[in-house]
Amino acid sequence: MSNNTTSTSSIVSKVWAFCNTLRDDGVGYGDYLEQLTYLLFLKMADEYNKPPYNRTMPIPAAYSWETLTNKSGDALEVHYNNLLRELAKEKGILGQIFTKSQNKITDPAKLYKLIALINAEQWVLMGVKDKGDIYEGLLEKNAEDTKSGAGQYFTPRALIKCMVECLRPEPMKTIADPACGTGGFFLASYDFITDENNYTLDQEQKKFLKYDTFFGNEIVAGTRRLALMNLFLHNIGDIDSDHVMISPNDSLIAASETRYDYVLANPPFGKKSSMTFTNEEGEQEKEELTYNRQDFWVTTSNKQLNFVQHIKSMLKTTGLAAVVLPDNVLFEGGAGETVRKKLLETTDLHTILRLPTGIFYANGVKANVLFWDGKPSSKDPWTKEVWIYDYRTNIHHTLKKNPLKLDDLKDFIECYNPTNRHKRKETFSEDPSTGSGPEGRWRKFTYDEIIARDKTSLDITWLKDKSLADLDNLPDPDVLALDIVENLEAGLESFKAIIAALNVKDN
Structure with missing residues (x-):
């Protein structure tokens, strides 16, 4: 295994381990993902600012990455809250990333640790696939967290790949x-x-x-x-x-x-x-x-x-x-x-x-x-x-x-x-x-x-439903139970639509 692969997998495990630490404090995947997004964006902008890139970034000096790395405790928390509020006012992608941003990590010591974790790596140099895999993994975990409601924004990746393979998009x-x-x-x-x-x-x-x-x-x-x-x-x-x-x-x-x-x-x-x-x-x-x-x-x-x-x-x-x-x-x-x-x-x-x-x-x-x-x-x-x-x-x-x-x-x-x-x-x-x-x-x-x-x-359907004809080969009880729940929920949606339609007619 190459050093690059080893370092990437160790970064992945660190990112995940820290996520689990925060979950004990009641910070869900979605909130963790958002904080990670703000901090990663600032860290990568900082990397682009320096050699060999030397690009001029749109981030005001008062809210640069370095202003986060040299603070701790209450001072860090106050500064981070202020930074999120001010960057939301900027234009372009910067403003969009920070729109309606809030600090969900209430413990300044944990925030300090997360900043140190991100600061330890060179993210721009990391392979596109590796960075993408870390983030996509977190998005999927967030979708699985049914309480957050994020699942409605997440299409199964296997289905997406299938659709793309059928369309074969061209350059x-x-x-x-x-x-x-x-x-x-x-x-x-x-x-x-x-x-x-x-x-x-x-x-x-x-x-x-x-x-x-x-x-x-x-x-x-x-x-x-x-x-x-x-x-x-x-x-x-x-x-x-x-x-x-x-x-x-x-x-x-x-x-x-x-x-x-x-x-x-x-x-x-x-x-x-x-x-x-x-x-x-x-x-x-x-x-x-x-x-x-x-x-x-x-x-x-x-x-x-x-x-x-x-x-x-x-x-x-x-x-x-x-x-x-x-x-x-x-x-x-x-x-x-x-x-x-x-x-x-x-x-x-x-x-x-x-x-x-x-x-x-x-x-x-x-x-x-x-x-x-x-x-x-x-x-x-x-x-x-x-x-x-x-x-x-x-x-x-x-x-x-x-x-x-x-x-x-x-x-x-x-x-x-x-x-x-x-x-x-x-x-x-x-x-x-x-x-x-x-x-x-x-x-x-x-x-x-x-x-x-x-x-x-x-x-249009034409295949026979075997579960109706073959009682010996019924699916597992948990699959059957999920099927029943799916059908009941689908039925409820239909009934709601009928009631809504009737109300509109009455009005």
Whole structure:
């Protein structure tokens, strides 16, 4: 093992060990991650300030890294609190990183130790992958901490890699995510493009990848901060740049001024768009949000349907999209039916991957990945056939005992045939002696077959649920129990939506 690898693994173990120390004081992964983000940013800016880089950093001298390393006790705590407040007022990435920042480490001795831990390393020199792995590991742990609610911003990395492998993003093209969370789709795309097995990049392509490839939106300040730091640690963007790749704006409010080559996204779960305000009695109230956009096919408060319409509008006519969406988008009537029909007509909606439950940190989610290609306007529908891969029926995953791995999706990637998706072969057949027969998970449906379905539903299943027929081979009790919980939670979400709809009608 090389010294570099040894030192990296020892840094990882130190970062984790300190996290556990702080957890005993009630500082959760999310709070630890935030403090680590502020301090790492300042330390790396300090390294860039010095030889061999000698770059002028935007950090005022009064709040430089060195002002933290020469203080301790109460003086350190007071200075750190003041530093966080003042840096939030700066412009560019610096201000975005420190927006709404707070010190969550109440023990100055622990803060002093964390600063010493970070100060002991040269972070800029450390390999991009190593820094990225440390940070991604913390993000995943944070997502697992269900109390923090961070799971809703974290898409399983195996699923993200699968989606990227299907789209095969190319150098010198733009990649957008209108609800980018901690930046998982950007990092997987970056890894794919920089993989020497895929491309050999020249200087111009490397520069474009660093500065001009990625564009995102994230309205939650803490999540946006983590995404910016995640990109920065992976060598995307610059510490002293005024150009911020991730906007704090709600992407649904207005049409995108730019069209993109790729859109990869997992828009937030939860049916309704809403805004919270304080009423005259001082109580918090929620109000449904509808987006009145001229470029939308239909006006609705259903958040996912709005994201589908928005992503369609963001995509170049030669662009490719892969989007994680809950089941209601596939079968819901009214606005849902309108959006499905329009999507089938105006884009080539060619592939749906049905996902199993038990893979998301947010419970009760039944989701799918929709893949479509942007197209110019045409009088005839662009979608000719929709290929569906059922990776849900008779599949059981749990986050702890059987988490989703990239290998689980290898068969889907092969069926998708990313190098030429126009040459595909069904594994499903009515004839039991052909392919996988009726058990085949990969099946195509023509445009006419789908349009003839009730409400143009894309919620299509054909495999038999074996747990209903084979009592001897039931899954483990904990898997069954989780399935029941998932179904109950999904059912509750549907009931809430019905009640909300009835209330709107009454009003």
